[in-house]
Structures are given as C-alpha cells and as structure tokens.
Amino acid sequence: MLPVMLCGLSLFGLVMIGGNILSVLPGNVSIWAVVSPQADATEEILLHYTLLPRIVVALMAGAALGVAGSILQRVLRNPLAEPATLGVSAGSYLTLTIATLWFPLAASNAAEWVALAGAALALAAILGLSWRKGLSPATVTLSGMIVSLYCGAASAVLMLFNHDFLTGIYLWGAGYLDQQDWSGVLFLAPRLLVAIAVAALIQRPLALLSLDDSNARSLGLNIEAFRLLSLLVAAVIIAVVTAAVGVISFIGLAVPALARATGARSPGREMAWSAIFGALVLTATDQCVQALPVTYRIFPTGAVTALMGAPLLLVLVRRLKSLSPPAMTGMTEARRLRWPWTVIALAAVALGIALLLSVFAGRGPSGWHVMAAPEGVYSMRTIRSVSAVAGGAMLALAGAILQRMTGNPLGSPEVLGVSSGAMLGVIAATLSVTAVSRGLQISAGAVGAGITLAFIMALARKGDFQGDRLLLIGVTLSSISGFVMAVLMAAQDPRLDQLLAWMSGSTYAVRKQEAIAAVAILGAGLAVGALLRRWLEILPLGETVALSQGVSFRSATAILLLLSAVLTAAATILVGPLSFAGLMGPHLARLAGFQRPAAHLFASALVGGAILLGAEWLGRNIIFPYQIPAGLLATVVGGPFLLLLIGRRL
Structure with missing residues (x-):
C-alpha cells in the first residue's frame, strides 16, 4: 500500500x-534558462x-x-x-x-x-x-x-x-x-x-x-x-x-x-x-x-x-x-462533589435568575435600565436569551457525550462534523437565492446536517465505531466547509455578509417557535442522556469491558453518536456553528466536581447554557448600540477564565 x-x-x-x-x-528555451534567466x-x-x-x-x-x-x-x-x-x-x-x-x-x-x-x-x-x-x-x-x-x-x-x-x-x-x-x-x-x-x-x-x-x-x-x-x-x-x-x-x-x-x-x-x-x-x-x-x-x-x-x-x-490509551485518562481527577444533584438544582435556579436579569436589565438609548424598556424589547430579549441558553446547553451536552464516549478531551460538536454539514447547507442556500428566508436557512441547515450525519454513520460503521476514528472522520469532513469559507472570503463574495453574523454564533434571527423547539429538544436530549448514563460509564473502558458487562459496543456508540449529532445539528441551525461552549462546558463541569455521567451531563448543559447566556447579554450591551455575536464573545471572555482554572486545577 x-x-x-x-x-x-x-x-x-x-x-x-x-x-x-x-x-x-516556450518550447525553444534552453534548460539553462531555469538557472540563469x-x-x-x-x-x-x-x-x-x-x-x-x-x-x-x-x-x-x-x-x-x-x-x-x-x-x-x-x-x-x-x-x-x-x-x-x-x-x-x-x-x-x-x-x-x-x-x-x-x-x-x-x-x-x-x-x-x-x-x-x-x-x-x-x-x-x-x-x-x-x-x-x-x-x-x-x-x-x-x-x-x-x-x-x-x-x-x-x-x-x-x-x-x-x-x-x-x-x-x-x-x-x-x-x-x-x-x-x-x-x-x-x-x-x-x-x-x-x-x-x-x-x-x-x-x-x-x-x-x-x-x-x-x-x-x-x-x-x-x-x-x-x-x-x-x-x-x-x-x-x-x-x-x-x-x-x-x-x-x-x-x-x-x-x-x-x-x-x-x-x-x-x-x-x-x-x-x-x-x-x-x-x-x-x-x-x-x-x-x-x-x-x-x-x-x-x-x-x-x-x-x-x-x-x-x-x-x-x-x-x-x-x-490508535497511538495510546485515551488522552483523558492522564488528566488529574478533580474532586467529587458530595451532593452533586443539590448543586445542580441550585445552579439551575441561578441560571433561571440570570435569564430573567438578561431580559429585564440592559442598555438602551437613554443608558442602563432595569424593567424600563418597551414591551416589544422584552419579547425580543426573551427569545434571544432562551435560544442562547438552549443552544449553549445542547452543544455542551453533545460535547460531554462525545468526550465520555471517545475518552478524548478534544471531542466536541465542531469536531464531529455535523455543524460543518449544517454550515454547508446554509451556504448553499445563501448562494442559490437572492434573499435567504429564515425558513429556508433552517431547512438547508437541517438537510446539510442530515446528509453529513448519514455519511459519518456509514464510515464509522465500517470502522467499528472506534472513538479516535470517529472524531478523525468528523475533522476530515469539517475541512470541506473550511475550504468553501476560504474561497468565499478570498473572493470577497458580497453574499458573505449574510453569513458572518450567523457563523459567529448569533441569536439575532431566532424566532419564538424556534426557541420553544430548541428547549423541547434540549429536554429530550437530557432525558435520553440520563437513560444512557450506564453506557457512558462503560464505553470509555473499551470494547472488551463493554461486552463483558452486556453492552453492545457498536450499538451503544452508534446511538450515542446519533444523540450528540442531533443536539449539535439543532444548536447549529438555531444559533450558528459555535466553537466554545461545546468543547469547554464539559471540562468546566468536570473541574467543578461532577464526575458521574448523569450529573456530568446535566452540569455540562447548565454550564454551556450559562456561557452563551452571559455572552449574549454582554454582546448586546457592552458596546451598545453595536453588538458582538455571542459565539465570538463567549470564547474571548470565557477563554482566559478557563485557562486560569486549568492552570490551577489540572
């Protein structure tokens, strides 16, 4: 070979x-012209x-x-x-x-x-x-x-x-x-x-x-x-x-x-x-x-x-x-929380309070205010805040599933490749019509994500659903969307402006029905993830251990992959291909002491939702009347904080 x-x-x-x-x-030029023109x-x-x-x-x-x-x-x-x-x-x-x-x-x-x-x-x-x-x-x-x-x-x-x-x-x-x-x-x-x-x-x-x-x-x-x-x-x-x-x-x-x-x-x-x-x-x-x-x-x-x-x-x-055992096995074990579900309940309440504050507190033409904005502004803020929480939580939940399933700390929704498929679908729709409606954008993103997921499943099935191979397939497929974006940026295509805000993690265009659907998908994902918690504890130990515990390695991996892909596709279509919450939410939850699979999944979702909610609020207010997309701001603001935690805890 x-x-x-x-x-x-x-x-x-x-x-x-x-x-x-x-x-x-020309044909009559001597080869010496190459050396001495x-x-x-x-x-x-x-x-x-x-x-x-x-x-x-x-x-x-x-x-x-x-x-x-x-x-x-x-x-x-x-x-x-x-x-x-x-x-x-x-x-x-x-x-x-x-x-x-x-x-x-x-x-x-x-x-x-x-x-x-x-x-x-x-x-x-x-x-x-x-x-x-x-x-x-x-x-x-x-x-x-x-x-x-x-x-x-x-x-x-x-x-x-x-x-x-x-x-x-x-x-x-x-x-x-x-x-x-x-x-x-x-x-x-x-x-x-x-x-x-x-x-x-x-x-x-x-x-x-x-x-x-x-x-x-x-x-x-x-x-x-x-x-x-x-x-x-x-x-x-x-x-x-x-x-x-x-x-x-x-x-x-x-x-x-x-x-x-x-x-x-x-x-x-x-x-x-x-x-x-x-x-x-x-x-x-x-x-x-x-x-x-x-x-x-x-x-x-x-x-x-x-x-x-x-x-x-x-x-x-x-x-x-495979080069070696999974990389996450070499990470220092964070302390375990004594009452993780009590902490999760308190964190959920705190996130709810933060959601309310993000709706009723902000900046306007007359400066900072609390509950002093027109009624229509509250409705818009509610939709954007809820979609930010749901999008960040879905991405973090998908990331937690991937990282546990593969044992790889680089496992994240963007590595999976499904978000890139959704991106390609939206790009194709944008380049095909004069004006892209929100409905067309959602449909195109769903088709792109679905085709990519089917391709990943087919390739992963041939590779026995091994974690490293699965992630490598995702990275490889993501390179195609990278090529398309590079060509558009290099060619200075004027239609690119329609894509930049969405690709940066924007909640600007989300509608009420979409936010409600996202919350429903998130709830279903959390419920299914909790039911599959035993698989997430066994699969990182390898196929042999899984089979000895009565778990079909290939079937369990395929189902978990499908769950994480659906969550990734829904979040990407909702608020764009973000690149922080899905990777870092699970790590922050682990550093906080959530070690068992079910608690880790719920905590990751809360952390991911909090990250995007905070970024959405800051992006809306920090340089008002201008706005910064939540996805970009989440990385810029959250990156140093997570680096500090890593330096002190890992």
Whole structure:
C-alpha cells in the first residue's frame, strides 16, 4: 500500500510540475534558462522567480508540517493533535492582525518576525499553564486548544469590525504559497534544517513518550525535559512555516495518520514518511491550484489541501491504529462533589435568575435600565436569551457525550462534523437565492446536517465505531466547509455578509417557535442522556469491558453518536456553528466536581447554557448600540477564565 501511494503521488506531482513549467516557457528555451534567466525574457523571469521558488517552498513546508504533526501526535498521544493544537498558528495570525491595524509599519516590513513573536507568546502561555503538571499530554492539549480558540475568536472579532482593512491578512492566513523571489526559501531552509535535525535526534525518546508516564520513567526517560524539547521543536517548525506562508491546514493532522495507516510504526519511520507524504501532498495540491483555468488566487492552497487530502484519509481511516490509551485518562481527577444533584438544582435556579436579569436589565438609548424598556424589547430579549441558553446547553451536552464516549478531551460538536454539514447547507442556500428566508436557512441547515450525519454513520460503521476514528472522520469532513469559507472570503463574495453574523454564533434571527423547539429538544436530549448514563460509564473502558458487562459496543456508540449529532445539528441551525461552549462546558463541569455521567451531563448543559447566556447579554450591551455575536464573545471572555482554572486545577 505504501509504495503504491508514494509512487502515485510522486508521479502525479511530477506531471503537474512539468505541465506548469511547460505552460510558462516556450518550447525553444534552453534548460539553462531555469538557472540563469535573461533579464529581457519575461517567461524565464517568471519561471525562475515565481514558479520554482514556489515548488521548493511547498516541498519544504509540507515536509516540515508532516514532521511537526507526527511529533505532536506522539507527544500528546492523540491522533487529533496537529499544528492548531498548540495555538501557534492562531497566535501568529492574531499578532499580525493587531500589527496591521495599529502598527502597520511592523506588519509590512517585518511580517515574519511579528508572526514568530505571536507564535512564541502562544507557546509560552501553553507551557506556563502546563508546567505544574509536568507538561502532561491532556493538560497541554486542552490548554493549546483553548489558546487556539481564544486567539481565533479575538482575530474574528477584529475581522468583524475591520473587514476591509484586513483582507490581506486573511489571504495570508488562508495559506497562499505565492513567491516573488527566493527569499522565502532562504528564510525557511536554515531554520527548518536545524529543527528537523533535532527532531531526528529524539526518535527514541519519542517512542518512550508514547507510553504511559510510569513506564517511560521506569525506562530511564526524563519525561518533562524531553516532552518540553519535543514540543519546542514542533512549535518552532510550525511557527517558521506559518510565518513564511501562512496557515496550511490538514497536513499536520492527516499526513501522520496516512503514514501510520500505511505501515509506519516507529517514530523515525513515521516522521520520515510524514515528511515525504507532506511534501508530496502539498506540492501536488499547489500545482493543481496553479493549473486551474480560473485565477488561482480564488483558491487558497491551504484550504484546497484539506479538500484534496480528505478523501484519501477517509479511505484509509479503517487502517488507522490508535497511538495510546485515551488522552483523558492522564488528566488529574478533580474532586467529587458530595451532593452533586443539590448543586445542580441550585445552579439551575441561578441560571433561571440570570435569564430573567438578561431580559429585564440592559442598555438602551437613554443608558442602563432595569424593567424600563418597551414591551416589544422584552419579547425580543426573551427569545434571544432562551435560544442562547438552549443552544449553549445542547452543544455542551453533545460535547460531554462525545468526550465520555471517545475518552478524548478534544471531542466536541465542531469536531464531529455535523455543524460543518449544517454550515454547508446554509451556504448553499445563501448562494442559490437572492434573499435567504429564515425558513429556508433552517431547512438547508437541517438537510446539510442530515446528509453529513448519514455519511459519518456509514464510515464509522465500517470502522467499528472506534472513538479516535470517529472524531478523525468528523475533522476530515469539517475541512470541506473550511475550504468553501476560504474561497468565499478570498473572493470577497458580497453574499458573505449574510453569513458572518450567523457563523459567529448569533441569536439575532431566532424566532419564538424556534426557541420553544430548541428547549423541547434540549429536554429530550437530557432525558435520553440520563437513560444512557450506564453506557457512558462503560464505553470509555473499551470494547472488551463493554461486552463483558452486556453492552453492545457498536450499538451503544452508534446511538450515542446519533444523540450528540442531533443536539449539535439543532444548536447549529438555531444559533450558528459555535466553537466554545461545546468543547469547554464539559471540562468546566468536570473541574467543578461532577464526575458521574448523569450529573456530568446535566452540569455540562447548565454550564454551556450559562456561557452563551452571559455572552449574549454582554454582546448586546457592552458596546451598545453595536453588538458582538455571542459565539465570538463567549470564547474571548470565557477563554482566559478557563485557562486560569486549568492552570490551577489540572
């Protein structure tokens, strides 16, 4: 399998490179024109200073991201770990966004160094939060995801209010490999050479880091030192590539999985084949982009890479081998509450009071008020507040089910892929008609989510519903919606404005009937989740234990997957594809001491609802009369709070 894939990718890449070179040069030009172009020959200049450096940069960037992804997945013992897990790329994007708005000279004259500074700050935050726990995989993973979400949300807020000024930053962030000379190659080559050389020297420690900590220590490994070194090497590689060519998605996630699925087992072989596959996949994709009959600037290479690599990964997902036991087993056990249901009852009452305050207290044209607004305003606020609670609670409930079912701290509704299907449905409807009604938006989102769910169920069934494979399928399918959004943003499609508010987690357009339906779905989800609590306690222990307890592993997993997917689809259609409550609500509930499945599900729903309710109220009032979408604000405000909790409790 491995030789066939390698030969196929190599041949395809060479054919595309040859075709693009021949399309630039006339047939009678000597091959020496490639090395030494004539000053008056436009074609030779174009080949030497744009096409050839672009090929070399693609080869180096793809190989480097493959190596970085392999290191992260080994160190963090998680097949979903990728460059985005460390938040390095998101940190670079945020600092460049800030520099473009307030320090334009630095952004234009030293963009690479600004990006590297952002990457360093993001990595420092993650290491600082994880240091007390010896850089444990679970703590690093969770801290990295929160930093990544926070930086991404902060960038999105700035983009929302300064869209016209930040178009260039978005194009950079989408992963364009355009080159005007050989400076990009000269920037990448020495830095990547040193980092990859160090990576090659730590193959044996990487093999031991994949083991349980106690076993690795018994073999004489200084876990903290080598884990820090490995994370630094991966972060440096990611930061250098991101600074040079922007955010290239999917390579760091998919290529190591491809290497393992086709036979690579040891860290050295996996890194080597990841480098080869990464270089070939990125270069072949970029050459395809350049060969398109339309202007290639509409299609960012970073997004197209995910679109082209997704089918290959889906084909091989059944062959994927687990790296280690579930990552959540390495997390420090939080204290257990003595009376969890009493606390849940009190929290529900507190949430009800907060709901009332969000309706009757706020800002208006005359300033702050309590119960002094027109009657119609109360009705609007009630609908928005109830929908925020219901949407956040459904997402957190779905996240709690996924995290318990798979044993993976990265399990969340957005990772499942159903929200991306709903997003694609809404995008298709928006692009198909002149004006999108709320009914059409809901219908299109439901169809998109349903089709995606059916596809996930079919693929997961072939993979025996294994947790890591299930989440990897979801991430892979989500890459398609990422490609569509990247194309729309790059093309500056005017219809994009209709989507931005909804995609940011907006409650603006929710109607009374929709809010009531959402509450009903949430109630049904909580009831079903409580009935299935025994499965959620048994499934993380593995298929063998489940069968010994009389639980059909495949049937139970399929039913839980269906439940979480329905909750995700309903919340996404209601308030848009949020990216915080579903991931963090379950973690906050666990940190608060809710350990048993039923209590954890109810507490997660309360926390998720509170997160979105608070964000909806703040977004409505903080910069009145302007408003910030609840999804973005939830991440920006809630991210630091959760990071503080993680630093003190994990």
